Amino acid sequence: MNRAFVFLAGAGLCLLALTGLLFRSAATVRQQGNTVRDMTEIAACLRLTDISFSHDARYTRHPSQADLFSAFQDHPGSIEHFPSGSVSAPPDFSGIGTAISAGKR
Amino acid sequence: MSLTKHINILDYTLLSLLRRKFRNAGIILVFSLVICITGSVLLLTYAFKREAVLVLGNVPELIVQKMTAGRHELIPVSLGEEISRIPGVSGVEPRYWGYYFDSFTKANYTVVTPGGRLSEGNKLLQGRLPSAEEKGVAAIGGGIARTRFLGIDDDLALFSPDGKLRNFRVVGIFQAPSELLTFDLIVIGKGDLQELFSLPPGIATDLVVGVRNETEAPVIARKIRERIPDSRPILRREIIRTYDAVFSWRSGLILTLFAGALAAFAILAWDKATGLSADERREIGILKALGWETSDILEMKFWEGVAISLTSFFLGILAAYAHIFFFDAALFAPALKGWSVIYPRFHLVPFIDPYQIATLLSLTVIPYIASTIIPSWKAAVTDPDEVVRG
Numbered sequence: 001m002n003r004a005f006v007f008l009a010g011a012g013l014c015l016l017a018l019t020g021l022l023f024r025s026a027a028t029v030r031q032q033g034n035t036v037r038d039m040t041e042i043a044a045c046l047r048l049t050d051i052s053f054s055h056d057a058r059y060t061r062h063p064s065q066a067d068l069f070s071a072f073q074d075h076p077g078s079i080e081h082f083p084s085g086s087v088s089a090p091p092d093f094s095g096i097g098t099a100i101s102a103g104k105r
Numbered sequence: 106m107s108l109t110k111h112i113n114i115l116d117y118t119l120l121s122l123l124r125r126k127f128r129n130a131g132i133i134l135v136f137s138l139v140i141c142i143t144g145s146v147l148l149l150t151y152a153f154k155r156e157a158v159l160v161l162g163n164v165p166e167l168i169v170q171k172m173t174a175g176r177h178e179l180i181p182v183s184l185g186e187e188i189s190r191i192p193g194v195s196g197v198e199p200r201y202w203g204y205y206f207d208s209f210t211k212a213n214y215t216v217v218t219p220g221g222r223l224s225e226g227n228k229l230l231q232g233r234l235p236s237a238e239e240k241g242v243a244a245i246g247g248g249i250a251r252t253r254f255l256g257i258d259d260d261l262a263l264f265s266p267d268g269k270l271r272n273f274r275v276v277g278i279f280q281a282p283s284e285l286l287t288f289d290l291i292v293i294g295k296g297d298l299q300e301l302f303s304l305p306p307g308i309a310t311d312l313v314v315g316v317r318n319e320t321e322a323p324v325i326a327r328k329i330r331e332r333i334p335d336s337r338p339i340l341r342r343e344i345i346r347t348y349d350a351v352f353s354w355r356s357g358l359i360l361t362l363f364a365g366a367l368a369a370f371a372i373l374a375w376d377k378a379t380g381l382s383a384d385e386r387r388e389i390g391i392l393k394a395l396g397w398e399t400s401d402i403l404e405m406k407f408w409e410g411v412a413i414s415l416t417s418f419f420l421g422i423l424a425a426y427a428h429i430f431f432f433d434a435a436l437f438a439p440a441l442k443g444w445s446v447i448y449p450r451f452h453l454v455p456f457i458d459p460y461q462i463a464t465l466l467s468l469t470v471i472p473y474i475a476s477t478i479i480p481s482w483k484a485a486v487t488d489p490d491e492v493v494r495g
Contacts, residue, residue, distance in 0.1 A: 002116075003115075003116050003119040003120060003123075004112045004113075004115040004116040004119060005112075007115065007119055007412060008115075010416075011415055011416075011419070014416075014419035014420075014423065015419070017419075017423060018419065018422060018423065018462075021423070021426050022457060022459065024455070025430075025455035025456070025457045028454065028455050029454055029455065029456060032282075032454045034228070035228075035229065035282045035283075035454075036156070036159050036160065036454065038226075038227045038228055038229040038283070039160045039229060039282075039283050039285075039286050040159065040160055040162060040163050041163075041223060041224060041227055042223065042227070042229060042230070042279070042283060042286060042287060043160055043161055043163060043164060043286055044163035044164070044220075044221075045219060045220060045221045045222065045223050045234070046217050046219055046220060046290070046292060047164070047165055047200055047217075047220040047313055048161075048164065048217070048286060048290075049161070049164050049165070049168065049339075049344050050161075050344075051156075051157050051160065051161070051285050051286055051348070052215070052246070052248075052284070052285060052286055052287060052288040052289050052290070052449055053285065053441070053442065053449065053451075054441070054442055055212070055213055055289055055447060055448075058204065061204075061213070061215065061289075062215075063347050063348070063351055064339060064343065064344040064347040064348070065168075065170070065177070065311075065339065
């Protein structure tokens with residue numbers, strides 16, 4: 001009988017801990033609201049377009065401003081040697097209308 | 106009565122699990138690890154995406170680059186006049202920025218000019234921001250301050266392309282919580298930046314286009330492309346979408362790297378859960394012979410699945426939370442940050458999507474319980490004598 005209660009109590013504690021962490025997260029998000037607001041103000045004031053996360057190449061420092069194509073596979077998702085570049089998504093070409101027809105009309 | 110019976114069955118189940126404690130502890134350990142890795146990826150990418158989208162929510166609506174030979178080129182400021190004549194455009198401003206390679210530290214910095222003033226209450230800047238017209242002063246990111254051992258009123262020395270050393274008095278240092286945005290920034294006045302990079306007058310890095318009605322931005326971007334064919338307009342929504350795509354890609358890639366481990370665990374769990382060992386079959390036979398109903402056997406197996414999968418889930422998800430938000434994603438961060446000389450010390454705001462946690466719970470706990478119950482049901486409906494004799 002004791003084992004069952006110990007297990008249920010343990011599971012209850014874990015559930016309580018998880019719920020507590022969710023509430024903690026919500027509280028932290030609220031607390032850090034000022035920080036996020038200040039960061040948003042800095043981004044707007046300096047007219048920044050990208051977050052400062054990977055600094056190994058231009059296209060990983062400013063992915064949104066990167067060239068679409070250039071020599072030496074210099075674009076996100078290309079075959080190259082920077083780890084953060086190889087884990088960046090290739091550019092979104094969905095907005096570019098390129099109808100390519102081949103063969104006889 | 107019925108509650109006592111359930112408690113008793115659970116108690117017996119736990120006793121049965123404890124008899125094979127090393128085997129079950131091994132499964133819980135691996136199961137927890139798999140949930141921890143998957144949970145870490147989900148928490149990390151969601152927190153990154155939310156923070157990036159929030160922070161970059163007020164970036165310029167439209168940025169126009171000039172393209173030459175397929176590459177981003179400096180743009181004549183005079184093109185702004187042509188763009189400002191497009192209906193719906195509220196204003197065009199040149200943006201001056203560039204990269205500086207620091208030969209002392211072998212690091213790359215991003216040099217920008219301010220487009221306005223920060224409010225007095227902004228706590229993320231110690232000191233002040235230089236104005237666009239000021240000369241000889243700079244505000245720097247925490248990464249540069251640490252790498253070059255700089256404080257307020259110290260001099261930041263930078264080389265211009267002609268080899269001359271230029272000194273900037275540090276009047277502001279961005280504080281640690283803003284490192285995800287400002288880590289490698291040097292903010293100087295427009296004149297200083299033009300001299301530092303030897304930019305000819307009338308030339309900017311790109312143009313910031315103000316749009317009166319946000320919904321018209323794509324139309325304005327198309328008109329800019331028509332009037333200036335060698336331009337590349339970048340919409341705010343494309344910037345946001347880039348970050349959404351980058352982090353989705355990264356999370357997918359990490360999960361793909363762990364796919365082998367996930368598959369190995371799935372095979373292990375499937376094998377363990379679906380194939381009853383001779384001991385387990387004998388145990389079911391004996392319990393049936395002692396008078397246990399088939400429903401009791403199924404309940405026992407249900408509790409067994411719950412005990413293992415729920416324990417693993419809780420251990421895994423709590424470890425994932427600690428990994429991402431207490432230890433700043435220490436396992437993943439090196440791969441995500443890439444190769445560099447300076448690395449930002451980001452501390453993520455714990456944005457959590459409860460839906461993701463619920464999905465992870467349903468994808469791990471429920472299949473495990475189901476795969477435990479089905480083979481037990483097969484054994485439980487068989488004649489006890491047959492089951493015990495094998």
